Amino acid sequence: MDDIKYSSSQPQMPKYDPDKDYGTPKSDSATMVTLNIDGVDVTVPDGTSIMHAAQLGGVTVPKLCATDSLEPFGSCRLCLVEIEGRRGYPASCTTPVAPGLKVKTQTPKLADVRRGVMELYISDHPLDCLTCAANGDCELQDMAGAVGLREVRYGYEGENHIGQAKDESNPYFTFDPSKCIVCSRCVRACEETQGTFALTIQGRGFESKVSAGNKDFLDSECVSCGACVQACPTATLMEKTVIEAGTPEHKITTTCAYCGVGCSFDAEMKGEQVVRMTPSKEGGANHGHSCVKGRFAWGYATHADRITTPMIRKSIHDPWQKVGWDEAINYAASEIKRIQAQYGKEAVGGITSSRCTNEEVYVTQKLIRAVFGVNNVDTCARVCHxxxxxxxxxxxxxxxxxxxxxxxxxxxxxxxxxxxxxxxxxxxxxxxxxxxxxxxxxxxxxxxxxxxxxxxxxxxxxxxxxxxxxxxxxxxxxxxxxxxxxxxxxxxxxxxxxxxxxxxxxxxxxxxxxxxxxxxxxxxxxxxxxxxxxxxxxxxxxxxxxxxxxxxxxxxxxxxxxxxxxxxxxxxxxxxxxxxxxxxLRGQNNVQGSCDMGSMPHEFPGYRHVSDDATRAQFEQAWGVTLSADPGLRIPNMLDLAVEGSFKAVYCVGEDIAQSDPDTQHVTHALENMECVIVQDLFLNETAKFAHVFFPGASFLEKNGTFTNAERRISPVRKVMTPKNGMEDWEITAKFSEALGYPMHYAHASEIMDEIAALTPTFTGVSFKKLDELGSIQWPCNDEAPTGTPTMHVDEFVRGKGKFFITQYVPTTERVNQKYPLILTTGRILSQYNVGAQTRRTHNVAWHHEDLIEIHPHDAEDRGIAEGDWVGITSRAGQTVLRAKITDRVQPGVVYTTFHHPESGANVITTDNSDWATNCPEYKVTAVQVSKVNQLSDWQKQYRSFSDTQIELSGMDPQTVVS
Amino acid sequence: MEVEKLIKMANQIGDFFEANPDVEEAKREIASHLKKFWNSIMIKTLVAHVQQQQGQGLHPKVIAAIQQHLHL
The missing domain is CATH 3.40.228.10 (Dimethylsulfoxide Reductase, domain 2)
Structure with missing residues (x-):
């Protein structure tokens, strides 16, 4: 062992272990305090609780109502200690440290009190430990052991709370009030961690119980973030997956594949099966918190709709043919070669997605620039940020x-x-x-x-x-x-x-x-x-x-x-x-990263313009090819040229332009006009219904890589199970590249990151090894900032001096008139994510199973529209039909909908108007008329029939595939 | 590429830089924006429209920007 020297002038802070529960939050104070706990001097920041200090010093004080994600509450009376010179038995969770305190955490008297407390708890608790879902992961069980409880003198026959009905309404967790010890951890998690205040303690004394506002959990204000489940020390609030599978046996830290917050999660596993996802306490973005999507909505990864075998076909009216990887990749490569020979180099391009890892985006743009020989690569950030x-x-x-x-x-x-x-x-x-x-x-x-x-x-x-x-x-x-x-x-x-x-x-x-x-x-x-x-x-x-x-x-x-x-x-x-x-605030998990990785047609990784000779020379040397200095086509440009007939093939990785991009009918017309649409995805998404080659992709649980969130935080994505499709996505792209005559020699995603770091000044210090050490890194990370840059532009702006721009208001050409008197705007909802391909294949549909049109009571009344009526929404671009929700959340003259279901056709009505600088679509303003109707729109009927046919052509049953 | 769409897009760019009180700088910025973000197929179509159709329908400053700064 190292010879560690302690001295009072340089106090040593004991090492923090994230896997331990310190009972109360850590203090950020810079002032250090030394006290003595059970004979050992411990030096901790001022403001630390005695409980926390004890744990830092290696002494565990029994506790039930305390956990280090919540402020101390002091209700369970298990964590009592004795302090020399003080009277009574203060609770160690609510008592802060002070210099020179002498604390005893274990005395005969304390043991007696604690046993007495536990005896009371257990006298009103089911003794089904062996068959309980929390068996082995129950703090009540642990405490009974810790205090040496051997008998319950009161018996179990008295008035008790055992045998109450479970609330199983939430699709992801159960609430079993019989097992509740009313420690309030769930209530406090709902308040402090999540901020929803859906749970309360109702009643007093023996009548006290946890209540979701006198409703079942599903109908309550609960947003199903799971903070209460995580905080619960017993089996009262329990994940259904744990009830089914039992406790996990190992865990791997990874990063959520939903929104731009980029939460860090511990995938808790049994072999290759995910048992639960627990937000990591050390997660730089989320600090142990999560939402309903990240914590619970990962079932899509093993959903029956997943396609795991490559497929090809000559025409979109032909049945799909299931083939091996080599055949699919060689066919795709031969089509790209044929089309470029026939129509010219510029007739092909690719689209990456913010759902891809940095490494996948990097190899895709490399394939397009270096192998296709064009800069026609774009990403879904085109339509968002x-x-x-x-x-x-x-x-x-x-x-x-x-x-x-x-x-x-x-x-x-x-x-x-x-x-x-x-x-x-x-x-x-x-x-x-x-x-x-x-x-x-x-x-x-x-x-x-x-x-x-x-x-x-x-x-x-x-x-x-x-x-x-x-x-x-x-x-x-x-x-x-x-x-x-x-x-x-x-x-x-x-x-x-x-x-x-x-x-x-x-x-x-x-x-x-x-x-x-x-x-x-x-x-x-x-x-x-x-x-x-x-x-x-x-x-x-x-x-x-x-x-x-x-x-x-x-x-x-x-x-x-x-x-x-x-x-x-x-x-x-x-x-x-x-x-x-x-x-x-970035919509998807890797919007920042996909842009950083050079997936825009005018920029190499690190936002360097393709016409910059020095940058291009660097990439030409590294990649061993000549690169184009001409900015490539953006997604809408590709689609326009496809409609006109000169753009013929697209490699679409993880993106679903047929659902997410505006003016759907224009998009699908463009796709129909192409000779080779290659889609790489988990599911037969809307774009895949127009595809000729389908490369089955891997879910975020099945691959290695990194995501970069809205705060520039690069976080590791780690493979926790074998890819069902047989390959990680970057491997598919690399094989595709090889089939086109340009082998990419990577053995692991980390080697792709090494290449990114070598070629990108803001990433030079990034590696998988450093990510393992630090957990996550906010770029820029280089020699000047070896551990990353939390706050930017501190002493000077990245461009040197900040530049003001004159921002003249120019009203949109999308204006209301007599024919289209209302403005439609769009947004999203907590339980669903983007086009819904993932969340619609989870129990999240319990909260949002269809998109609704929100309409102000005045506008509804003018048109004779009542709650729940079918409403036709017509714009200059098209028509769709949704059910009405009458609400004054929207102002008169404005209607609102979400876009999580393909048959809603929200983008059938959005127009091709776009941002002047970037062509980002004007999703948020569409002039429309709404009226009461009796049936779906023509587009919706055609969509249903086309979609069903396409599902059949893939060999699946339209009745069972999630729409 | 359909010139109508390009005219609409170019005019939006013109509208943004119109507010710049320095007219010469505004024209340079317009040309620079086109060169930086538009594919050469699109630029060629627009330049041809200026050369052959006197830039009909185009923002005057966009026409001037193309004439002065985009020689293809």
Whole structure:
């Protein structure tokens, strides 16, 4: 053993072990305190509980109501200790350390008290330990053992809570009140960790019980995040998968494949079977919390609809032919060669997805640039956050968010624009709500009343600027006007950090009378005074942070709004430190990463333009080929050229453009016109129904790689089971490349990351080895920042000086008129994810089994529409039919829907309007008319028939395949 | 590629840079944006439209940007 020297001047902090439960949260204090516990000196940060300190010192104090994810509660009376010079038996969870304390955790008296407490608990607890689902993983059982309980003198015949009915309504966990010890851990987890307050302790004394608001769990306010299940020390709240499979025997840490929060999870396994997913306490983004999708909705990975055998066919009207991998890959390669020979090199391209790992995206863009010989590679960020990439690069110099998620805990003002964190980014929303409950102010800019506005307990927006869809830039102009004309600009910061000339031009623009909140009041539909007060709050309320989502980017002026947001942050000096910043909330898990990896047609990995000779030379040398300096085609350009007949083949990895991209009929027409559509996916998705080659993909549980979340955090994805399709996705792409005459010599995904690091200045310090050591890394990670960069633009902007841009409001051409008098806008819901291909194949459909059209009571009444009626929604692009939900969450003149089900056809009605800079579709504004109808739209009927036929052609049964 | 779509896209770019009070810089920015983000097939089609149809339907500043800064 090493000879460790201790001294009082340099106290040694005992080593922290994330697998241990320290009972109470750790203290961040810099002041250290030394005390003596059971004869051993322990030095810990001030504010630490005695319980936590004891555990750090290697002594475990018995406990039931305490767990280190929750504030101490002091109710179970098991953790009592004796402190020299103090009277009585204080609870170690609620008693903080103090210098020089002498604590005893084990004495005959304490043992006696603890046995007495346990005796009472056990007298009202079923003794079915051997057949209980928590057997071996039950803290009550552990404590009975720890205190040496040998008999229960009271007997078991008295009045008790045993034999009560279980609540099994939640599809993922059961609630068995018979096993409840009323420790309140679930109630506190719901409040403190999740912030939903769905659970309470009802009644007093013997009558006390955990209640989900007198409803069953499914119908209650519960959002099924599972924090209560994780916190429960007994089998009261228990995962159904554990009830079925028993306790797991090993675990592997990996990263969630859903939203851009990128939660870290421990996949708890029995052999190759996942028993449960538990959010890792050490997860940099989630700190042990999760949402219903990440924790529970992973069953799709083994769903019967998964296709695991490669398939090919000549025409989309032919039955699919199941073939071996070699035949499928060789066929695809021969088609690409044939098409390029016949129609020219530029007739082919590829699309990657934010659902792919960094390594998969990297090899796909490499295949397209180096082997296809074109830059026609794009990614689904095209239709979500491409304006973020453009706008932040222009103004700040880097296409990424500026902060960590934890930064919000230092914000005084939180400005949420066009994002719905409680549904889209639930785990981050929980952190944000915690900060709001602590008193941070909230400004919400959204046409719809999202839950943060007034539907989250103890959280309420100070200002909800309920603007008309499509007027974001006008709103930013109005806020800028107030900041500039009321002298709220931090000129010292601007002088030191930004291009002064660009600031002056912006200032003069913002100060124009036509940009005042009063002048824009009618256009915005928001009272001018509210805009003024919100602007003052943002500029003067302390640390102010902007969080935005697709409600900002998916507009014809999406890029303009992003630049306007960056202008605001620079003008008010709200950038470059914790608590502030510009924070794009990314929709999917790897939006940031897929963009970082060079999947945009004009950029190599690391956001370097294809026309930059030095960069291109570097890649040419590494890849041993000549590369094109011409920006490639974007997805909508590919589709337009396909409709015109010159674009003939696409390799589509993990992306479903036939469902997710706007103007569906245009997309499907383009796909029908192509001669070779290659789809790599888990399921026969909508795009695959138009495909000629199907490469079955692997789920995130079946492969190695990395995802990069919204805070630039690169986190490891680890293989926990053998791929059902036989290969990891990067291997498929590499084999495809080899068949085209360009072998890619990687033995493992880590070698792909090594190549990325060698070629990308912001990634030079990244490796799988370092990820194993650190858990995750926020790029840039290089010699200057060997462990990564949590906050960006600290001393200077990545581009040097920050640059202001004039952001003139240009109303969209998608305007309402007599024929289309309403504006349709779209969004998402907590339980479903994106196009729903994953979540529709889980029990999450219990919460959302169809997309509804939200309509204001006035608009509904005008049209004779009642709740639940079939409503036809018609735009310039098409028509679809959904059921009505009448609600004043939307304002009069605005209707709203989600897009998680293909037959909803939400994108049949969206148009081909797009952002001026990036072609990101204008999903958020579509002029429509709605009316009561009796039947599905023609498109929906055609869709159903086409889809059924395609499912049959694949050899599956349309009756059993999830739609 | 269908020139109507390209005109619409180019005009949106023109609308953004229209606000720049420095007219010469605005034209450079428009041309630079096209070169940076548009594939050469698209640029060629648009340039041909300016050369052959006097840029009919195009934002005047886009026409000027193409004439001054995009020589293909």
């Amino acid at each position: 491409s304006p973020t990439g453009y706008g932040l690069k222009q103004t700040l110099g880097e296409s990424a968010g500026t902060q960590t998620f934890d930064s919000v805990m230092k914000s005084d003002v939180i400005f949420v624009m066009g994002a719905n964190p409680t549904d889209g980014h639930p785990v981050f929303a929980s952190i944000m709500k915690r900060r709001l409950r602590e008193g941070a102010k909230l400004i919400v800019v959204d046409p719809r009343e999202i839950d943060l506005v007034d539907n989250s307990p103890h959280v309420r927006a100070d200002y909800h600027l309920k603007l008309r869809p499509g007027t974001n830039v006008a709103m930013i102009s109005a806020i800028s006007h107030v900041i500039v004309t009321e002298g709220l600009v931090q000129e010292e910061f601007v002088k030191a950090r930004c291009e002064w000339d660009s600031y002056v031009a912006w200032r003069d623009f913002a100060a124009k009378p036509e940009n005042s909140p009063e002048a824009l009041e009618k256009e915005l539909g928001v009272p001018a005074n509210d805009v003024r007060e919100a602007a003052r709050l943002y500029a003067t309320g302390g640390n102010a942070a902007i969080y935005y989502g697709l409600g900002v980017t998916e507009h014809s002026q999406g890029s303009t709004t992003v630049m306007g947001i960056a202008n605001l942050a620079m003008a008010t000096a709200n950038i470059g430190r914790e608590g502030v910043g510009v924070n794009p």
